[in-house]
Amino acid sequence: MSEIPGNNDDLLALTKDISMRDFHQPFLHNCRYNSRLRSVGGRYLLTTHDIEINLRYALRVGVDGLIDTIKHELCHYHLHLAGRGYRHRDKDFQWLLQRVNGIRYADREALPPRCYRxxxxxxxxxxxxxxxxxxxxxxxxxxxxxxxxxxxxxxxxxx
Ligand SMILES: [Zn+2]
Ligand SMILES: [Zn+2]
Known part of the structure; x- marks a missing residue:
C-alpha cells in the first residue's frame, strides 16, 4: 500500500487493522480526516474517544507517516480507555509507544509554519x-x- 486511504471509511478500516495488529485490541470508535487541523498530525478526543487525522499532514507524510500517527493516537486511545496514563509525560504512554514503535512527535517539516509571530x-x-x-x-x-x-x-x- 503506498497511497493514504482516500476516504474516512478506508481510514477507519486502516485504524482498526493497526489496532488489532499492534495493540491486540479492537478500535471501537471513529477515525476521520479533519481538514481544519493545522498544528498537529492527529488528535485523540477525550470526550468521544474518536481520532482525527490532519488530512494535509497525511498527504505530505504518506502512508508510512500516517500509520505512525495512527499508532501514536491509538496509544492515547487504549491507555485512556484502560484508565492508565495516557498523556505524553506518563510512563505508561512512553512504554506503550515504544512497544509499538510509534513516534513521539509529528514530523514538524510536514506541518505548516505557525501562523503567528x-x-x-x-x-x-x-x-x-x-x-x-x-x-x-x-x-x-x-x-x-x-x-x-x-x-x-x-x-x-x-x-
Ligand atoms: Zn499525542
Ligand atoms: Zn489583562
Missing part, C-alpha cells in the same frame, strides 16, 4: 495574545482587564 502578554492579568503582525501598544490594551500589553516573544520571520 508575536506573543503579547498582559502585565496585569497575564492574558496571552498571539498575533501575526505587531500591535501598536499605545493603542491596544488587554481585552479582558484593559491592562498594558507587553511583547514577550518574537518567533522571527516565517520561512
Amino acid at each position: 508575536y506573543e503579547y502578554k498582559c502585565q496585569s492579568c497575564g492574558a496571552k495574545y498571539l498575533r501575526k503582525n505587531r500591535i501598536d501598544l499605545k493603542k491596544f490594551v488587554c481585552g479582558k482587564c484593559r491592562g498594558k500589553l507587553r511583547l514577550v516573544a518574537d518567533s522571527g520571520p516565517q520561512s
Whole structure:
C-alpha cells in the first residue's frame, strides 16, 4: 500500500487493522480526516474517544507517516480507555509507544509554519495574545482587564 486511504471509511478500516495488529485490541470508535487541523498530525478526543487525522499532514507524510500517527493516537486511545496514563509525560504512554514503535512527535517539516509571530502578554492579568503582525501598544490594551500589553516573544520571520 503506498497511497493514504482516500476516504474516512478506508481510514477507519486502516485504524482498526493497526489496532488489532499492534495493540491486540479492537478500535471501537471513529477515525476521520479533519481538514481544519493545522498544528498537529492527529488528535485523540477525550470526550468521544474518536481520532482525527490532519488530512494535509497525511498527504505530505504518506502512508508510512500516517500509520505512525495512527499508532501514536491509538496509544492515547487504549491507555485512556484502560484508565492508565495516557498523556505524553506518563510512563505508561512512553512504554506503550515504544512497544509499538510509534513516534513521539509529528514530523514538524510536514506541518505548516505557525501562523503567528508575536506573543503579547498582559502585565496585569497575564492574558496571552498571539498575533501575526505587531500591535501598536499605545493603542491596544488587554481585552479582558484593559491592562498594558507587553511583547514577550518574537518567533522571527516565517520561512
Ligand atoms: Zn499525542
Ligand atoms: Zn489583562
